[in-house]
Amino acid sequence: MRRSLKFLLRPTTRQAAALASCLEEHRQLYNAALEHRRTAYAKAGVSIRYGDQSAELKHIRGDDPDGQGRWSFSSQQATLRRLDKAFRAFFDRVKAGRTPGFPRFKGRGRFDTVEWPKDGDGCRWDSQPGHPTATFVRLQGVGHVRVHRHRPVKGRVKTISVKREGSRWYVILSCDEVPAEPLPATGAVAGIDLGVASLVTTSDGTHVANPRHLAATADRLATAQRDLARTKRGSTRRRKAVARVAALHATVRRQRLDHAHKTALALVRDYDMIVHEDLRIANMTRSASGTIEAPGRNVAAKSGLNRSILDAGWGVFLTVLAYKAESAGRELIAVEPRNTSRTCAECGHVAKENRVTQAAFACTACGHAAHADVNAAVNILRAGLALREAAQAA
Numbered sequence: 285m286r287r288s289l290k291f292l293l294r295p296t297t298r299q300a301a302a303l304a305s306c307l308e309e310h311r312q313l314y315n316a317a318l319e320h321r322r323t324a325y326a327k328a329g330v331s332i333r334y335g336d337q338s339a340e341l342k343h344i345r346g347d348d349p350d351g352q353g354r355w356s357f358s359s360q361q362a363t364l365r366r367l368d369k370a371f372r373a374f375f376d377r378v379k380a381g382r383t384p385g386f387p388r389f390k391g392r393g394r395f396d397t398v399e400w401p402k403d404g405d406g407c408r409w410d411s412q413p414g415h416p417t418a419t420f421v422r423l424q425g426v427g428h429v430r431v432h433r434h435r436p437v438k439g440r441v442k443t444i445s446v447k448r449e450g451s452r453w454y455v456i457l458s459c460d461e462v463p464a465e466p467l468p469a470t471g472a473v474a475g476i477d478l479g480v481a482s483l484v485t486t487s488d489g490t491h492v493a494n495p496r497h498l499a500a501t502a503d504r505l506a507t508a509q510r511d512l513a514r515t516k517r518g519s520t521r522r523r524k525a526v527a528r529v530a531a532l533h534a535t536v537r538r539q540r541l542d543h544a545h546k547t548a549l550a551l552v553r554d555y556d557m558i559v560h561e562d563l564r565i566a567n568m569t570r571s572a573s574g575t576i577e578a579p580g581r582n583v584a585a586k587s588g589l590n591r592s593i594l595d596a597g598w599g600v601f602l603t604v605l606a607y608k609a610e611s612a613g614r615e616l617i618a619v620e621p622r623n624t625s626r627t628c629a630e631c632g633h634v635a636k637e638n639r640v641t642q643a644a645f646a647c648t649a650c651g652h653a654a655h656a657d658v659n660a661a662v663n664i665l666r667a668g669l670a671l672r673e674a675a676q677a678a
């Protein structure tokens with residue numbers, strides 16, 4: 285299995301400055317290579333390829349030993365490949381008959397990652413293995429940077445990336461051959477319904493709420509965005525407001541991911557098989573008129589953003605759940621979300637009148653009453669079991 289792990293870096297002041305230079309000069313390399321491709325194409329109709337640009341790296345480095353020459357050849361190649369990928373995507377879309385935007389120059393703040401494609405080549409994970417208390421990553425031109433390694437690294441480190449998020453720096457490892465850690469069978473299966481009031485509701489009737497602090501952060505974010513909209517371009521207040529919005533977005537992402545990990549872990553521990561709705565279809569069919577319970581003050585202004593933040597949590601959650609299920613040897617099944625919320629789990633009667641309110645389900649045919657999300661989760665489980673049975677029969 286392949287996994288990626290992200291750790292906070294704790295650079296010294298000098299290292300932080302070097303990381304900033306490293307990122308900035310990779311950005312300049314990217315923009316210069318883009319400029320080169322653009323002019324060659326515009327003036328001579330020539331397409332420059334990755335191989336051409338990679339071959340020029342040697343000269344670029346030789347001409348600028350205190351700048352470009354300081355960094356890893358391989359990380360610079362990775363940056364050129366990134367540009368190449370942008371061009372390929374551009375030409376693919378052109379070929380498909382669409383009119384895509386030409387690959388763009390990356391402004392400061394629009395280029396946040398440098399990748400070293402191979403551990404040991406201009407970079408080294410765990411560069412001071414003998415150190416009694418800390419873990420380090422060595423990056424060419426930067427030095428041995430201390431890593432806040434909050435969990436063990438399993439498998440073989442393949443690529444190493446450094447990413448800037450606001451004022452923080454992170455290292456992202458992509459690891460191969462990560463061993464699976466199967467969990468003992470429980471004999472239990474579950475369907476799960478994804479929602480706004482509760483992130484997850486299981487067919488057993490358990491509700492996992494979206495964390496309260498996430499809603500609080502969403503409120504603060506809404507306020508910060510409103511403040512931002514009132515500032516003038518180029519002003520100091522605007523710069524500060526932008527930083528605040530970015531920091532709150534990062535907080536939302538962290539909180540969401542953290543909650544997704546906890547929720548998914550509990551599910552894979554409890555169930556051998558988990559069935560969920562296929563989100564790609566669910567997003568199209570789900571009505572936009574959900575209610576958000578206890579949203580705090582200023583509901584109307586904030587509910588849109590609040591909802592979108594909670595909605596976006598589904599994708600993150602399912603990604604994490606898929607990882608954990610694979611690692612634990614659990615079965616994860618996606619089913620079509622058709623009518624799951626208006627079908628009676630007891631008698632199968634389908635009617636939109638069955639759904640009394642957002643939370644209450646009452647069957648107009650047999651009288652079965654249940655929490656609407658639990659009723660949906662039972663239908664989802666049933667659809668998953670039917671799908672599995674069909675697959676086994678085939």
Ligand SMILES: [Zn+2]
Nearest residue numbers: 628631647650
């Ligand atoms: Zn019924």
